[in-house]
Amino acid sequence: MAGYLLRRLTLAIPVLLGILFVTFSLARLLPGDPCHSALGEKATPEICAAFNERYGLNDPIPEQFRIYLRDVLRGDLGNSIKFGRPVTELMVERLPVTLELSFFAMTFAVLIGIPLGIVSAYYHNSAIDVGTMIWANIGVSMPVFWLGLMLSYLFGVALKDTPFWLPPTGRLTAGRIIEPFYQAWGLDVDGSALTLPGFIANINTLNALLVRDWAGFWDALKHMILPAMALGTIPLSIIARMTRSSLLEVLGLNYVRTARAKGVHELSVVVRHGLRNALLPVVTIIGLSLGSLMSGAVLTETVFGLSGVGRILYDSITGRDYTVVQGFTLVIAVMFVFINLIVDTLYAYLDPRIRLE
Amino acid sequence: MSTTDNLVEIRGLKVHFPVRAGILKRTVGVVKAVDGVDLDIRRGEILGLVGESGCGKTTVGRAILRLIPATAGTVRFDGKDLFSLKPSELKPLRREMQLVFQDPYSSLDPRSKVGDIVGEGLRVHGVTDRQERHERVRKALEMVGLQEEHMRRFPHEFSGGQRQRIGIARALVLNPKFIVCDEPVSALDVSIQSQVLNLLKDLQQELDLTLLFIAHDMSVVEHLCDRVAVMYLGKIVEVAERDELFRNPQHPYTRALMSAIPVADPRAKRERIILQGDPPSPLRPPSGCRFHTRCPEATELCAQREPALIDLGRAHLCACHLRQPEGQVAESVARVGG
Amino acid sequence: MADRTGDNGKPPAEELPLLQVKDLKTYFFTRRGIVKAVDGVSLTVRRGEIRGVVGESGCGKSMTAMSILQLVDKPGRIVSGEVWFKGENLLARSRREMTAIRGKQIAVIFQEPKSSLNPVLKVSTQLLEVLKVHQDVGRLPRTEEAVKMLKEVGIPDPERRIHNYPHELSGGMAQRVMIAMGMACAPDLLIADEPTTALDVTIQAQVLDLIRTLRNERGMAVMLITHAMGVVAEMADVVTVMYAGTAVEEAPTLNLFDEPLHPYTRGLIASIPVMGQRKERLEVIPGRVPNLIDMPPGCRFAPRCRARVEHGLEKCTVEEPPMIEARPGHLVRCWLYEGDQR
The missing domain is CATH 1.10.3720.10 (MetI-like)
Structure with missing residues (x-):
């Protein structure tokens, strides 16, 4: 049973990574950009450049993903662009x-x-x-x-x-x-x-x-x-x-x-x-x-x-608040994984013909 | 025996199914459904293949028709090695080998008309002319005792016995040489069984068919078949002419099987052998002779060495250490016993 | 028919049968019409005897059993008749009283032993449930009793088996568990509804042997329902043959096979291959079982009956024959024997 749970959780890691990657890319594929959403339509290109620099949005996208992943593994989901507060908060x-x-x-x-x-x-x-x-x-x-x-x-x-x-x-x-x-x-x-x-x-x-x-x-x-x-x-x-x-x-x-x-x-x-x-x-x-x-x-x-x-x-x-979208999606995905795990465990408890191994 | 009068020759046939488990679906075991079968089917005979559920008899039938892949062994049909044929070479042979299923209810597509069900094989095998197809379907239905007007009806309008006739017509429409009948009467009521059995017998004689008749019921087999092969747990244990087998059964399993069948004659005096326990799992077949765990006569040797299928004389083959060809001493038994 | 009943409709005490079903009718009220599944069945089971009930699918043999237990599902309903069991009419009992009789005085085993056990409950739980519902309140049945029950039906290693779930049992073992469950309260009557049809031949022999042994040891009566003439010939003391919802012949087993009287019974016996008795061709009963919604007038077998044509009987298609005692103890529902009536 413990082995089963461990294996299921291990198998969840690539799933979560995939979800993270998909949300990350999708958020950036959406038309519009965080700068204008946050600062309004009248933000000048100069201001936006500075804004993007501050939030690391000028880096190439793979590089952005690498940095984001590194932060997530450290438990840091980044700061909200709109609220200026940590996503965890x-x-x-x-x-x-x-x-x-x-x-x-x-x-x-x-x-x-x-x-x-x-x-x-x-x-x-x-x-x-x-x-x-x-x-x-x-x-x-x-x-x-x-x-x-x-x-x-x-x-x-x-x-x-x-x-x-x-x-x-x-x-x-x-x-x-x-x-x-x-x-x-x-x-x-x-x-x-x-x-x-x-x-x-x-x-x-x-x-x-x-x-x-x-x-x-x-x-x-x-x-x-x-x-x-x-x-x-x-x-x-x-x-x-x-x-x-x-x-x-x-x-x-x-x-x-x-x-x-x-x-x-x-x-x-x-x-x-x-x-x-x-x-x-x-x-x-x-x-x-x-x-x-x-x-x-x-x-x-x-x-x-x-x-x-x-x-x-x-x-x-x-509002193109990338970090918030990514952070909350990740948390929802994790909850999903756990709900599924609980359902499957419950299933095995209810039906002896199903063995978790 | 010369090979020419055998329509089908099976040598060393093995069909193993992997058992998969776990999330990664790793193979954790192998079900040896058929584990080394040698069998000849003579031209124009009805060969009965009997055994209990799980003995592999159905799998043998399907493997011969290449409906499931064999793990090892060869099957020669009319001299051609079926397993080495390319799909294009196999197709013309397919029409010569047909299958009749056990369950007349689920084996007919409920949304197709009977005419289409029976005629489908003709279409697949390139009979494009509608008129010709219609004519051949009509003839096939006639042969099994159904009429032309039945072509326009759907399977649910027929009784179990009539559906089994449709299944037989479907097999006949391509003029096959060889038909595998997989328990064709076990799902039918007794009074209907006899109709279908009589029909099969008549058709076999009229059309000079060769039949492999797979069954679990010894009395049905005795009635219909010319020769009988008995299977137990993936192996053939005994083969003989019908009269020889029923008068003089040799293998202890065959004897037990015969004595276990309830006979519809309360005055019949019979020796009753009741086997203990259940058949072992084909996932872990016993060592030596597979029957030794339930055999009333088993000796030490039986648990150690697997008996070969040998001719006891009069073309009576038996795989048992305790049965030796006539005139020969059971030396292997004597050796272990002494 | 010999007058075996007393004035008040109750059979006299000296040969009070254990079970006496009289003119039982169970109909299913469907949208397409009334399906007369059981249409006037009478049969008796005496103490300690094995009564075979034989017939093809749809003849009403199982539904007769379910009606005796009052376990007929909607849209079916027992329309009329009497079911006397130990001198009481069960059809007059309340639902609660029937619940107390089922499993205690009348036990049943079914055709599909594996699906007849609850897949999510352990063998021991299901065995002990019978004791729990039928014994005095407050006394909890113990595991050892389940072990004992399994031992009595010859299950090897019962201490381990009681902890199994049904999917871990073979078909033969599951049927033994069902029998053990049936035997738990020492019933007077065991109804075995096609108990071996789903089992392999060698396992079938084991289970039939077990039923016979238990009958001999405990003296309970068995109502053995089957489609297999062979099973009846080997097991039953007396046989009732059913056709299209009614009993057509009733006789001690030897008499029935020595001299089957009803044309249907004769056809049935001649149509099955018997090991050791080879026939070139099997007899065939022409036609098919009539539609239970739209029964032919007169004798239900008349449309398929050759004897009727051979003897030129015209009554058959007009009036349904009564049960006629054509030979001592041998009853048959056929106009051919009208003159033989004693």
């Missing part, structure tokens, strides 16, 4: 937002999608089944952007002054501050640098739990509900449909008949014998959906005014 700021959002979106999708799929499969062809699947199909075809706007209008505007009101923008109510857990615990760390404590402290819900600020936790969670629903609806629908079809197939298999013939109770037949086998393809779908969440996150973060990875990626691509 931006990451500590932005990544937690997106991780938190993705986590809640996925939790929402799994916790609702799987039970819906089970109910739908169990009451196959009944009104419940048909209704659920109609909703699932609508969910899949719902544009995230539109759904986000609708949700924020419904819960943020239409339901204002009712107990169902939910905050339509931001991460916390204006003025609320949750004390970073490292301060509360009296640790001596710089929260803005690329450090684990700074990173964790920026995941509001987690930080609130760590400092036992329940009011803060509830406030942070409330701000997550609408974006998570908007982002989680498509994966929810996919998961529900997948669970349903997979469970339906499994419930018709011979070993399920055996379980019934053994005198196992119906609930136990579905859960013990059906579900575990039916979840195998669902796990794959969840892994894949986590990837596609990224593209949805851009829109969701825009609609709900969250400054996460999606927002900054979008801004830096339009």
Whole structure:
């Protein structure tokens, strides 16, 4: 098992290098240049030359790549051209937002999608089944952007002054501050640098739990509900449909008949014998959906005014902020590798016929 | 035996499949599906090839037709060495050798009409004239008891037995000399089996075909075949004329196989040999005689040395240390035993 | 037919059969019409006997078994009939009561042993599950019991095997595990639905031998469902022949093979090659099994029946014959024997 993980991680290195190379080249192939994006259309050639010299953009591209690679291996992702700050610092700021959002979106999708799929499969062809699947199909075809706007209008505007009101923008109510857990615990760390404590402290819900600020936790969670629903609806629908079809197939298999013939109770037949086998393809779908969440996150973060990875990626691509694009792409790729690894490991755990070796 | 009355001569045929594992798909082992088979198929005979699943009988059939590559050995068809032929030289021979599949359900393209399924071989082999193709397909269907109007129908409109007839017509349409029938009746119901068996027998006689009939059912083989070869774990263990084999089976495996078959006659008095355990994996075949791990008669020698397929007389070949040609003393056994 | 039933419909106690199926009908309600998979089947299984049920695919033999256990999947439904088991009509039992009977008093093994075991659960888990659901609450079954169960069905090295997953077993071994699972609660009836069809001949012999041995040792009854006349001839004490959803002949095995009465049975026996009895040509039953949606009127076999033509019987295509006791203990559903009725 350890050997397998090691080999998978080793195999990931060329993949990451390739991704780095492709983003690096693509960023430079885009029309437009960082100088004019950063300094405006009126920047003179002289100013731009100086600008490019400062950011090492005058070197031949292979040389630029070599230097960039060297820096990355040292843990230095460079400085943002637009913000003038280290990319790592931006990451500590932005990544937690997106991780938190993705986590809640996925939790929402799994916790609702799987039970819906089970109910739908169990009451196959009944009104419940048909209704659920109609909703699932609508969910899949719902544009995230539109759904986000609708949700924020419904819960943020239409339901204002009712107990169902939910905050339509931001991460916390204006003025609320949750004390970073490292301060509360009296640790001596710089929260803005690329450090684990700074990173964790920026995941509001987690930080609130760590400092036992329940009011803060509830406030942070409330701000997550609408974006998570908007982002989680498509994966929810996919998961529900997948669970349903997979469970339906499994419930018709011979070993399920055996379980019934053994005198196992119906609930136990579905859960013990059906579900575990039916979840195998669902796990794959969840892994894949986590990837596609990224593209949805851009829109969701825009609609709900969250400054996460999606927002900054979008801004830096339009602003030709090369270092930021490269840095965040690399981090997303690394996350992908780990998600895939986790999915495959989970698969092997669920299905003894698969051996990791 | 003169070579002229053999249509097919198989010598030292081996088909090994690599087992790959891991991310880099390295070969971690070799399945010796067929591991040194010598067999002659005489002109105009039905040769039965029997054995249990995994013994390599299907692989032998496919390797002869060059549908899967052989690892070693030669197959001569009508005097020509099939494995050394170039694709262009092989093509004309292909029409002389045909295959009938076991599963009549998955072996017919569900989206093609029966006429196209049966006629495809003609097109491939350059019969361009539509009228001629139509006529030959009609004749082939007629031979298997189907009518012209069936040409316009799709496979799902037919029952299992009729589909197997279509499969046979597809093989016949090119006027082959030799047909490999791979378990053609095992997927069919009993009452349908007999129709197909009778049909095969009639066609073989009318068209003077040579058939390799691959099966696991000894009673079917006894009914249909002129000669029978028994396979176990990639090797031929016994070959004889049908009457000789069924009256006087020599190899302990053949005997066990015959005694294991349930006979539809409750009054039949039979000696019952029940073999213990499962057949070993062809990935790691046992040393010496491959059957020694399950053989009720096995001696020490059997685990050490592999027996050769020798003629016991009356063209009865058997690969067993304990069976010697008539009149000869089983000296090797005596030596080890003493 | 001899009157074996008492006034209240219950068989008299002295020869109460273990299982008595009466006029069972299980239909499938499909878009294309009603598929009459089981259409008036009656059969009995006495304690300790092996009852062979033989017929070709689609004759309703497996669906009869599934109906006895009430494991018929939608869109199928048991339409009418009675299933008396140990003096009680199972069709009157609630779902919960049936769950308690399945696996405990009536066990089943199926055709495809490997796919009949759950691929993600260990052998021991699946074996002990039977004990868990049928024994008193609070008592957890132990691993040693699983070892014992495997030992009884002759699996070598049971201590190691209980930790295996199904994909690590051979087909023969998987069927032994299924049998062990069936035997766990010492059932009165084992339904074996084509138990050896997917297995190789030498393995088939092992499994049949095991079933016979277990029957002899424990005295349970076996309902052996198969398409193979050979298996029936070797195993069964009494045989029911089924055709197109109904039983057409019923007799002690020796009588059935000595003198098959129903034209279908005769055709079936003559159409199979028997080792050691060579025939130049095999008999062929002309035509094919009727469509179960659109059954012919009268006898279901009439359209394929040569005897009907030879004897010039006209009733056959009009009225369905009843089961006639043409010889002592030998029942047949055919108008040819109308005069022989005792």
